[in-house]
Amino acid sequence: MSKKIHTIQSSDKKEFDKQVNELLELGCELMDGGYQVINNDDGVVYSQVIVLKGSEVILWGKVYSIENTTELDLSYSLNKEEIPPEIGDLTNLTVLNLSHNLFTGVIPPEIGNLTNLTVLNLYYNLLTIIPPEIGNLTNLTVLNLSCNQLTGSIPPEIGNLTNLTNLRLYDNQLTGSIPSEIGNLTNLDWLQLNDNQLTGSIPPEIGNLTNLTNLKLHHNQLTGSIPSEIGNLTNLTSLYLTKTQLTGSIPPEIGNLTNLTNLELTKTQLTGSIPPEIGNLTNLTSLYLTETELTGSIPPEIGNLTNLSYLYLSNNQLTGSIPSEIGNLVNLTWLYLSTNQLTGSIPPEIGSLTNLNYLDLHNNQLSGEIPSEIGNLTNLDYLGLNNNQLTGEIPESICDLNINWSSNFYISNNQLCPPYPSCVEDYVGEQDTSSCD
Numbered sequence: 001m002s003k004k005i006h007t008i009q010s011s012d013k014k015e016f017d018k019q020v021n022e023l024l025e026l027g028c029e030l031m032d033g034g035y036q037v038i039n040n041d042d043g044v045v046y047s048q049v050i051v052l053k054g055s056e057v058i059l060w061g062k063v064y065s066i067e068n069t070t071e072l073d074l075s076y077s078l079n080k081e082e083i084p085p086e087i088g089d090l091t092n093l094t095v096l097n098l099s100h101n102l103f104t105g106v107i108p109p110e111i112g113n114l115t116n117l118t119v120l121n122l123y124y125n126l127l128t129i130i131p132p133e134i135g136n137l138t139n140l141t142v143l144n145l146s147c148n149q150l151t152g153s154i155p156p157e158i159g160n161l162t163n164l165t166n167l168r169l170y171d172n173q174l175t176g177s178i179p180s181e182i183g184n185l186t187n188l189d190w191l192q193l194n195d196n197q198l199t200g201s202i203p204p205e206i207g208n209l210t211n212l213t214n215l216k217l218h219h220n221q222l223t224g225s226i227p228s229e230i231g232n233l234t235n236l237t238s239l240y241l242t243k244t245q246l247t248g249s250i251p252p253e254i255g256n257l258t259n260l261t262n263l264e265l266t267k268t269q270l271t272g273s274i275p276p277e278i279g280n281l282t283n284l285t286s287l288y289l290t291e292t293e294l295t296g297s298i299p300p301e302i303g304n305l306t307n308l309s310y311l312y313l314s315n316n317q318l319t320g321s322i323p324s325e326i327g328n329l330v331n332l333t334w335l336y337l338s339t340n341q342l343t344g345s346i347p348p349e350i351g352s353l354t355n356l357n358y359l360d361l362h363n364n365q366l367s368g369e370i371p372s373e374i375g376n377l378t379n380l381d382y383l384g385l386n387n388n389q390l391t392g393e394i395p396e397s398i399c400d401l402n403i404n405w406s407s408n409f410y411i412s413n414n415q416l417c418p419p420y421p422s423c424v425e426d427y428v429g430e431q432d433t434s435s436c437d
Helices: 013-025 085-089 109-113 132-136 156-160 180-184 204-208 228-232 252-256 276-280 300-304 324-328 348-352 372-376 396-400
Strands: 005-010 036-040 043-051 056-059 062-065 071-073 095-097 119-121 142-144 166-168 190-192 214-216 238-240 262-264 286-288 310-312 334-336 358-360 382-384 389-393 415-417
Touching (some): 005 013, 013 043, 013 062, 085 109, 156 180, 300 324
Parallel strands (some): 119 142, 166 190, 190 214, 238 262, 334 358, 358 382
Antiparallel strands (some): 005 043, 036 043, 056 062
């Protein structure tokens, strides 16, 4: 059998000696005596031919011991190479990090030989295919293939990776449906499939993943309804389903997710009313339900969400009045209820929201007078009350606000009567004063 050789060349004598000594320590041998010194136009190059033992792998010009290489981190160190199939020879690897290298081509199927891997990180490359052999890596706890150019479907063999705690495939071009086998991954803590082109429905088996804390499926083409089994995920802290084509109503089981801090269902085709069970989610800090087709009234139970900082219900078909319980949300900084069909008056309890920076109620059918308590909102940067049916006089207390009136105050197209407070008299815009005294 012919000898396996490897040539080391470097213009840096110190680096050259280091590479030669590393191979000698592995039991490799020098060939043809000592090293050569080659003179070329760029200067001196040191060269040495090494006879390999046969238990090494050459990857990207370097030699690695099959027996002793258990962790390989080459992140940020290569550029626009392919991952060679020989990577599959390093069968003792437990950690492989090749992120941030702009690797092209497919993930070699030989990667399935690395059955001792616990961490595989190929984040931020230009890789194109997930091989089904990935399902052989049954010891994996972390699999990150995000920010590549992966196409095709998620292989069902991924369901074999029952030790996974972290699965990230986001920001690719994956198509097809989410395989039901994903429900086998009962140790998952983090599942991130967002920013792909996934279709089909969310499989009900997702409800098996009771250890999940983060579920991010947004920016896909998912259809069908939110499965009621999602209510099993009682450890969830973040649920992102924004910019999908989901239909049907918000399941009442969502009220089981009492650890949620972030719930985003914006830009979907969800219908029906906001379930009162939403009031169970007392740890929520952000609730985004904008640009859906929700109807019905804002449930008074929303007043239970006293940790909310962001409440976005704009661009729906919500009716009824703004519940007075909204005044309980004393940590709110952004309140968007614009472009709905809300009626009734602005509740005076809104004056309790002294941390508000943005209050937008425009494009509704709100009536009655602006409550004087609005002057309590001294942290407001933006106030939008335009395109309603507000009547009476604007309270003088509005001048207590620190708003840039010319750019962040909108009150036109109401029925507000003069005299207007001096701070806003130049900014009230068109008003129907036909019913004013």
